[in-house]
Amino acid sequence: MSRFTIRHLVLGGAAACLLAGGLQAKTITISCGAVGAERQLCEEGTRAWSDKTGHEVQVVSTPNSATERLSLYQQLLAAQSGDVDVFQIDVVWPGMLANHMIDLSQYTEGAEDKHFQSLIRNNTVDGRLVAMPWFTDAGVLYYRKDLLEKYDQKVPKTWEQLTETAETVMKAEREAGNDKFWGFVWQGRAYEGLTCDALEWVASHNGGTIVNAEGEVTINNPQAREALALASSWIDTISPRSVLNYTEEEARGVFQSGNALFMRNWPYAWALAQSPDSPVKGKVGVVALPKGGEDGRHAGTLGGWQLAVSKYSENPALAADLVLYLTSYEEQKRRAIEGSYNPTIPALYKDEEVLAAVPFFGELFETFKNGVPRPSSVTGESYGRVSNAFFNSVHDVLSGEAEPEQALSGLERELRRLGRRGW
Amino acid sequence: MTHSTPAPAETEALGTSPTASSPARRRPSRVHRQRLRAAWLFLIPMLLVLAAVAGWPLLRTIWFSFTDASFASISEYNWVGLDNYLVYDDGMWFGVLADPAWWQSVWNTLFFTVVSVGLETVLGLIIALTLNAQFRGRGLIRAATLIPWAVPTIVSAKMWGWMLHDQFGIINDMLLTLGIIAEPLNWTANADLSMWAVIMVDVWKTTPFMALLTLAALQMLPSDCYEAAKVDGIHPVRVFFKVTLPLILPALMVAIIFRVLDALRVFDVIYVLTSNSEDTMSMSVYARQQLVQFQDVGYGSAASTVLFLIIALLTITYLYLGRKQIGGES
Numbered sequence: 001m002s003r004f005t006i007r008h009l010v011l012g013g014a015a016a017c018l019l020a021g022g023l024q025a026k027t028i029t030i031s032c033g034a035v036g037a038e039r040q041l042c043e044e045g046t047r048a049w050s051d052k053t054g055h056e057v058q059v060v061s062t063p064n065s066a067t068e069r070l071s072l073y074q075q076l077l078a079a080q081s082g083d084v085d086v087f088q089i090d091v092v093w094p095g096m097l098a099n100h101m102i103d104l105s106q107y108t109e110g111a112e113d114k115h116f117q118s119l120i121r122n123n124t125v126d127g128r129l130v131a132m133p134w135f136t137d138a139g140v141l142y143y144r145k146d147l148l149e150k151y152d153q154k155v156p157k158t159w160e161q162l163t164e165t166a167e168t169v170m171k172a173e174r175e176a177g178n179d180k181f182w183g184f185v186w187q188g189r190a191y192e193g194l195t196c197d198a199l200e201w202v203a204s205h206n207g208g209t210i211v212n213a214e215g216e217v218t219i220n221n222p223q224a225r226e227a228l229a230l231a232s233s234w235i236d237t238i239s240p241r242s243v244l245n246y247t248e249e250e251a252r253g254v255f256q257s258g259n260a261l262f263m264r265n266w267p268y269a270w271a272l273a274q275s276p277d278s279p280v281k282g283k284v285g286v287v288a289l290p291k292g293g294e295d296g297r298h299a300g301t302l303g304g305w306q307l308a309v310s311k312y313s314e315n316p317a318l319a320a321d322l323v324l325y326l327t328s329y330e331e332q333k334r335r336a337i338e339g340s341y342n343p344t345i346p347a348l349y350k351d352e353e354v355l356a357a358v359p360f361f362g363e364l365f366e367t368f369k370n371g372v373p374r375p376s377s378v379t380g381e382s383y384g385r386v387s388n389a390f391f392n393s394v395h396d397v398l399s400g401e402a403e404p405e406q407a408l409s410g411l412e413r414e415l416r417r418l419g420r421r422g423w
Numbered sequence: 424m425t426h427s428t429p430a431p432a433e434t435e436a437l438g439t440s441p442t443a444s445s446p447a448r449r450r451p452s453r454v455h456r457q458r459l460r461a462a463w464l465f466l467i468p469m470l471l472v473l474a475a476v477a478g479w480p481l482l483r484t485i486w487f488s489f490t491d492a493s494f495a496s497i498s499e500y501n502w503v504g505l506d507n508y509l510v511y512d513d514g515m516w517f518g519v520l521a522d523p524a525w526w527q528s529v530w531n532t533l534f535f536t537v538v539s540v541g542l543e544t545v546l547g548l549i550i551a552l553t554l555n556a557q558f559r560g561r562g563l564i565r566a567a568t569l570i571p572w573a574v575p576t577i578v579s580a581k582m583w584g585w586m587l588h589d590q591f592g593i594i595n596d597m598l599l600t601l602g603i604i605a606e607p608l609n610w611t612a613n614a615d616l617s618m619w620a621v622i623m624v625d626v627w628k629t630t631p632f633m634a635l636l637t638l639a640a641l642q643m644l645p646s647d648c649y650e651a652a653k654v655d656g657i658h659p660v661r662v663f664f665k666v667t668l669p670l671i672l673p674a675l676m677v678a679i680i681f682r683v684l685d686a687l688r689v690f691d692v693i694y695v696l697t698s699n700s701e702d703t704m705s706m707s708v709y710a711r712q713q714l715v716q717f718q719d720v721g722y723g724s725a726a727s728t729v730l731f732l733i734i735a736l737l738t739i740t741y742l743y744l745g746r747k748q749i750g751g752e753s
Contacts, residue, residue, distance in 0.1 A: 067716065070716075071715050071716070074494045074495075074715070074718065078494050078495075078497045096495065096718065097495070099495050099496055100495070189612065190700065190701075191698075242589070242609060244612075245589070245609050245612035245613075250590070253590065381493055381495050381718055382717075384716050384717045384718065385717045385719075388699075388716075388717075392701065399614075413515075417515065417517065420512070420513065
């Protein structure tokens with residue numbers, strides 16, 4: 001008897017669903033972050049869209065490593081597979097994947113005007129809007145409030161001030177018996193992260209962004225040389241030599257265990273540095289990265305993720321609708337409050353609920369608004385090589401194998417070679 | 424007094440007795456013709472499968488190496504001739520053969536091959552000689568030595584990667600505890616250490632293979648030479664160099680060739696331990712980076728084709744020399 005009623009309920013429920021969604025209920029497949037909270041937030045967001053529209057959404061897992069993820073995407077797209085409708089893509093991929101993505105501007109109805117224009121420019125390739133910004137990232141400077149107070153130092157405004165402050169505090173701390181203490185940790189391994197760090201040094205000295213918007217190679221200039229010379233002077237003075245093998249997490253390990261005064265990192269490190277078991281909880285401040293000299297500017301490399309719709313999708317209009325829902329004001333607000341993901345809509349940085357949950361969003365607004373894009377749109381498919389050549393040259397300078405002049409003129413030749421037939 | 428060098432067939436490699444090659448017949452009998460037919464019948468399925476899974480991809484790779492195909496648009500490409508290999512353009516040389524990074528990877532591969540195969544051979548020989556002696560529990564030890572060889576490379580490389588980690592690796596921890604090093608070493612990222620770390624992991628993994636093949640050869644040795652040597656009171660070291668080594672050399676050579684061909688294609692152990700670092704990049708890692716990371720199917724295929732040619736050339740040379748030796752001796 002009871003089984004009978006249950007079956008009836010199930011059947012009735014299924015019929016109701018069919019009636020509600022009409023008979024055209026479709027399934028959209030999305031690949032979004034595979035990491036803990038990212039995945040959960042993505043599933044909650046897609047479920048809300050499902051309830052609203054009556055269409056199914058399937059979330060597929062992808063590798064954690066961005067490099068591996070890109071390889072997987074490329075294989076899927078090269079095979080023109082329609083298995084995945086919506087792709088979560090890194091801020092430097094639009095140029096590489098543009099050929100495989102639809103132009104979203106036909107569906108947005110002007111929604112892109114509400115987002116950071118730097119991101120929209122980044123996601124526009126040959127006049128086509130190939131992705132919508134989902135959350136953003138920019139390099140920021142973490143510092144130890146307690147130590148600056150203890151030694152009566154100011155928060156540095158320029159790289160030169162940072163260098164001096166770091167030397168002073170490090171010397172004093174070491175004399176006080178903390179012989180593992182360092183002034184400044186950052187990402188020095190020869191990988192994409194070093195491209196981000198070095199681009200910040202160069203751009204803050206007004207040395208441009210490797211390749212300018214017209215596709216001309218601009219990296220071999222006096223300001224860039226000066227920036228690299230300054231950075232290489234940090235090794236073994238305020239930064240450990242092992243920084244040449246650090247990624248984000250190694251740098252955070254040193255900083256969070258209380259062994260560094262300054263750290264360059266992405267905003268994600270904030271939540272972890274403030275977690276209950278963190279030795280530096282409550283002692284950390286976050287500011288924009290320093291300027292290169294008095295005439296320089298504050299520059300944080302733009303990071304973050306976008307959502308794009310595959311050209312091979314069978315339901316591009318529906319997929320675009322899902323993308324617009326996930327990148328909307330309400331959904332970004334929810335993600336900011338629950339997961340401290342940086343919104344890409346400026347208005348959210350003034351939203352009181354958001355600021356209550358993540359206070360530093362307000363302080364960092366300018367940094368995110370003026371994020372320095374890596375030259376990925378202009379160099380398109382060649383970006384991987386450009387970045388590879390850049391971080392290897394920078395790594396040679398940092399490790400003392402080459403002088404800035406020599407490394408940058410070699411890099412210029414190499415980049416001219418890569419772009420000799422246009423990017 | 425040396426034996427004739429057998430042809431490098433797998434049978435010898437596995438230490439079974441050399442089959443007497445049938446003398447060439449002047450007039451093929453009916454039975455012989457039937458046998459030939461049967462042999463071909465048996466071979467055809469294998470040849471078809473090989474053509475499908477090895478021949479076709481190889482030809483396609485060679486074809487792509489003359490085009491500017493890219494991953495972003497694999498169906499639209501232009502014929503560019505030898506541009507991916509070497510081209511003079513605008514006062515500069517371009518192409519795989521003009522890329523310093525390629526030659527660095529060639530040098531890395533050769534260095535890795537010579538050092539790792541050399542070490543594996545010597546260590547394998549020592550282990551084989553030990554296991555060849557009669558002692559209790561020999562079977563167990565013999566099985567145990569095979570474990571590193573049985574673990575898939577990708578797994579053992581990842582395992583070693585964690586053990587060699589500079590922050591929390593057990594290797595650094597042990598060396599620090601013993602006071603051999605003052606501060607943690609960056610095994611897989613330090614330019615001076617990373618190649619040696621890769622070689623060490625490869626030696627750990629592949630020595631059992633060399634030991635096994637050498638042991639098989641040792642087990643085949645006739646005992647009368649040794650009894651004679653004992654009666655004459657000849658020093659064991661001399662016996663090893665005058666009797667044992669010449670007798671097992673043919674089998675040892677086959678094992679070395681196997682390993683050399685493997686080592687020249689090395690990819691997994693290097694990619695897992697050190698990723699795309701230029702200090703350890705092998706030819707295969709270079710080709711993959713061009714093909715997958717930089718999406719340049721044409722250029723990556725050119726690199727793969729050069730790698731294929733190098734290995735094919737070495738194999739042909741070895742086969743030719745082996746044949747010549749037999750021809751010269753008979």
